Amino acid sequence: MKWPVQQVMWExxxxxxxxxxxxxxxxxxxxxxxxxxxxxxxxCSQGLNRTVLTMPHVTASDSGLYRCSFEGSPGENETVVTRLTVTDGETDNQYIHSIAGGAALLLLFVILIATLSVILYHR
Known part of the structure; x- marks a missing residue:
C-alpha cells in the first residue's frame, strides 16, 4: 500500500x-x-504499517471469515478477507495419547529384547 491509511476496520x-x-x-x-x-x-497507532487482531483463548466457534478493510483518501480503499480455522482441542489430545502409547510399547519391546539378550548371553 503506497497511500496513507486513515482507518482500519476488522469484521x-x-x-x-x-x-x-x-x-x-x-x-x-x-x-x-x-x-x-x-x-x-x-x-492502533499513527504511522502504523501493519494491523493485528488478537483473540485470546480461541475456540472452534471463532472459526470463520474475517475481513480487514483499509480506508485512505477517497477512492483509495483495500479489503482483505481471511479464513480462520480452529479445531477442537480433543483432536490434539488424542494425538498425544497415541504417541505416548506407542513410545511405551517401544520401551517395553526394547526391555524385552535386552532381557532376552542377557539371558542368552549367560547360557
Missing amino acids: KLRSHQIDRLSTCNLSQGRSYTSRYPRQMLSN
Missing part, C-alpha cells in the same frame, strides 16, 4: 450478519471496540 463475516470487531482511526490514533460479545484486541 467477522457470517451468513446472516456482519459483526464489527474493531475500528482504528489512525489519524486520531484511537481504537474503537464493538459490542461483539468476545474480547478482541487490536493495535
Whole structure:
C-alpha cells in the first residue's frame, strides 16, 4: 500500500450478519471496540504499517471469515478477507495419547529384547 491509511476496520463475516470487531482511526490514533460479545484486541497507532487482531483463548466457534478493510483518501480503499480455522482441542489430545502409547510399547519391546539378550548371553 503506497497511500496513507486513515482507518482500519476488522469484521467477522457470517451468513446472516456482519459483526464489527474493531475500528482504528489512525489519524486520531484511537481504537474503537464493538459490542461483539468476545474480547478482541487490536493495535492502533499513527504511522502504523501493519494491523493485528488478537483473540485470546480461541475456540472452534471463532472459526470463520474475517475481513480487514483499509480506508485512505477517497477512492483509495483495500479489503482483505481471511479464513480462520480452529479445531477442537480433543483432536490434539488424542494425538498425544497415541504417541505416548506407542513410545511405551517401544520401551517395553526394547526391555524385552535386552532381557532376552542377557539371558542368552549367560547360557
